Amino acid sequence: MRAFVGRERELNTLRRSMDRMIQSKGSLVLVSGEAGIGKTSLVHELISEAREQEAIVLTGQCYDLSATSPYGPWLELFERYHPHDGLPDLPVVLKPGTGIGDLSSQAALFEVALDFVVAVSEMHPLVLVLEDLHWSDQASLDGLRHIARWIGEKRVLIIATYRDDEISRKHPLFRLLPPLVRESRTERIDLRPLDxxxxxxxxxxxxxxxxxxxxxxxxxxxxxxxxxxxxxxxxxxxxxxxxxxxxxxxxxxxxxxxxxxxPSLIQQLIELRMESLDEWARSAIRVAAVIGQKVPLAIWERLTDPAILGEAIQEAGTAGLIREASEIAGVTFRHALVREAIYATVPLHERRELHRKLAELFMNMSRQHLESVSFHLREARDERAAEWLIRAGEKAERTFAWHEAFARYNEALDVLYGTPDSEPTIAGLMLKTARLLRFLDPERATDYLNTAKQLALDCGESAIAAAAQFNIGTNLCNLGDFTRGLREMTEAVETLSSSPEEAARITRWTQTSLSAKADPIQAWFGSLTMNLSTAGRFHEAIEMAQRSLRVNWGDIHKPEIVAQLSEHTHSSLDAYEGLGVAMAALGRPDDAKIAFDFSQEIHRKLNYGPARVIVSSLDLTMNHFPYRAKHLGERARLAQIIEDHAHVSNEMVGDQNSMWGYEHYLVYTGRWNELRALIDSDFTPTLVEYQFTSKSARARLHWYQGNQDRAWEELNEILKNGSRSNPREHVFILPAEPLRIAAGLALDAGDSELAREWMSAHDSWLEWSGAVLGVADGLLLWAKIHHAENSDEESARLASDALECARQPDQPFAQIAINRFLGDLYRQRGDFETAGTHVRTSLELAEACDLPYERALTLLASAELEIAKDNRGEAVDLLGEVRRVGAELGAYPMLEWVDTLAPPVATSRTTDSRYGLSARELEVLQLMVKGRSNKEIGDELFISHRTAMQHVSSILRKLEVENRSAAAARAVRENLT
The missing domain is CATH 1.10.8 (Helicase, Ruva Protein; domain 3)
Structure with missing residues (x-):
């Protein structure tokens, strides 16, 4: 636009963000709108003002119709940085064409970028502009998420623009927007048409x-x-x-x-503009459109008569088609739409010939332009395109840009199909492509692998066929078919291990950016170890781990063995993780810790975020909470790793496969609102092993909050055959935990027979796997079943057995509930002294382990003991604390039990003067404290569901809280009801 009009409100929003940034309150501003709506004009107004305030402004753009490197907009942005007056130099790895691939991980690259951004901002306010994110590569979006997360207290403002009408539900930016808003201080500006x-x-x-x-x-x-x-x-x-x-x-x-x-379309507007140019100028501009959005003169003049180029630039500039771009010694089109429209007018045969010439120009440059060469060869339909696309994909993979690698490999496959004698290359490339998909879409990956295997067999490539078979097995395990998956993996690994030469020959197709130096045989044995452990075949897993690590685990304490294992790298990761799971499940926590520590150290060196999250989740769920819950520093460290790295989980891994262990952490540590937010955001793992553990955590949360129906829904999704589910078809991370939750739900519903069914299945699962972890919890549930059936002697015996089992090996978490139950049993017998000993032990452990819900349950047991001893005053104080914690958590069954012991005094007030709550609102608030839904509130008060909802909204507004749980907590804390 020639004049900046109609955007005063939006510009003021940007100005406020700029002012806050200067005061070290950095943020991300997302500017969205359709093509041509004025996003760039708005941002450039702010850029002008920022420069007047001596801010450093760096801009990077994403481009359509041309190939850009992974991290392209970031590299362009950093390329425009010119240090002066003592500003820090740009790190080498952030310079285009340098050593991104030399870093150990994507997370390491992001840390370098973040450190640089922060260092610059400490000397000058810094504005980073990323334009047209709807065309962004996934790696660049990952970088945005990481950096935006850490600028809240820095003098950094990030402005990102995108076309919202081009963001479908499958677009990576669509999936990124919710976590961006959740994790960073974010302002959104949605530009609408001018009025x-x-x-x-x-x-x-x-x-x-x-x-x-x-x-x-x-x-x-x-x-x-x-x-x-x-x-x-x-x-x-x-x-x-x-x-x-x-x-x-x-x-x-x-x-x-x-x-x-x-003109009805912008195409016609641009065509009219083009008609005002001389024919030779039109021809030059069409060439420029094929080159790209930005057109360096050094490239343009190689494809156009230099004698006419100056006049062509002048004419096109006058016509408003292009403008000078001094930073590239060339020109840029005024708008991406302008270039798109002109590109579409270039005849196909002419377009392909120009692309071929451009590819050859980029081939002969001293600096490698893999993406540009591969793009132009592909557009030219040149037979050399496949080779260059594979090279570009491998470069993307080395820089941890898996999404871009996947795209290049698929483009190479499109070129190769129908090319004579290309079957071995196609088979190998499909194997490589499938490995990138194995986390995000295992079913689709399996389709690739089946095709790769058949092609390899048809052309006599037995090693590729065996590697495809192994990966098919891995994917089958990821999909929950452990019987077939483990059989396929075992057959393939024996075939490959018998011929190391063949295995080494296909390393190009089996390695990833993380495993460039890995021993493929060792890595395959390690992968089999992890899958055996996941399937509950723990003893076999230990044997396989020893084959992978090439040691006898019994010698682990020998210094020379420790030294040998300390030198292991990526090849050993799965073996250590599978070994840690197996050892923890078999009740060998010291061995489990050694295995997890080795894995954590290798991951620390590699610093690949998603993998660090997975091993930390395994460590938390299988070893820390069961055996080491009193080690709070260790818990904080593991949780911090997940918090720091889950958000950079590569799109090909998927955030949803990163948080399952953290969900258990959120349940146990009382951060239930955060888990509910995850559940409400439809954040569900794609891999069966993670679905299993995630849904266990969610079922437990629903159970504790009194939503039995939701809890059963979660369990039914992973136990489709109920108590008759076959252990061979299920996940053994946290052995048989869903069955224990099911038994607990049945007991709470008063159905001891159903609880028996679930516990009988539970015991057979543990017996089949040999697991020790879960035995103590199972004995406690049996004790509760017998107690419900009035078999108190048997109940006491089983509870005592459970306590003994939880001491060998030491399981402090399990001991909390067991001691609490024994305290209840002895209280009911009138043995208050023994009851007190158990309750105190339970409370000491709950506090030592810092488990809020467990502590509240034990305080409740303590209050019941005080009531039995007729110490009503002490009981009231204890119940007040339980009510406070229960309200904050939303643990409604616990609150209802508190009310049966010490009913809250009914209010005689008709209003509440502190917050202006009406008598009806006080009634609604009382029911909210009890966890009633809007429908239940309406039924109980004889009002409509909509009226109840309006009362709830009014209460939240008057109490100045965001949700029902917070309202209930305030009501209890301030005695509003």
């Missing part, structure tokens, strides 16, 4: 028309531009060029608008 007032301002800023002409032009522009600023600008340019709006001595006059060309 009548803004269009009027736009016209007045350019033409001094008499009222009649002015009104006619406003109506014309509103009708044909529909408020789109770019269209408005182009229409006004066209009218001026065609003489429909012309300057006369007395000002401006408007001719008959019916004579004006009425």
């Amino acid at each position: 009548l007032h803004a269009i009027t301002q736009l016209i007045e800023s350019q033409f001094d028309l008499v009222p009649g002409d002015h009104n006619a032009l406003v109506s014309y522009l509103m009708e044909w531009s529909e408020g789109n600023p770019l269209f408005s600008d182009e229409l006004l340019r066209t009218l001026e060029r065609e003489g429909i709006v012309r300057q006369v001595s007395s000002g401006w006059r408007l001719a008959n608008l019916s004579d004006a060309p009425i």
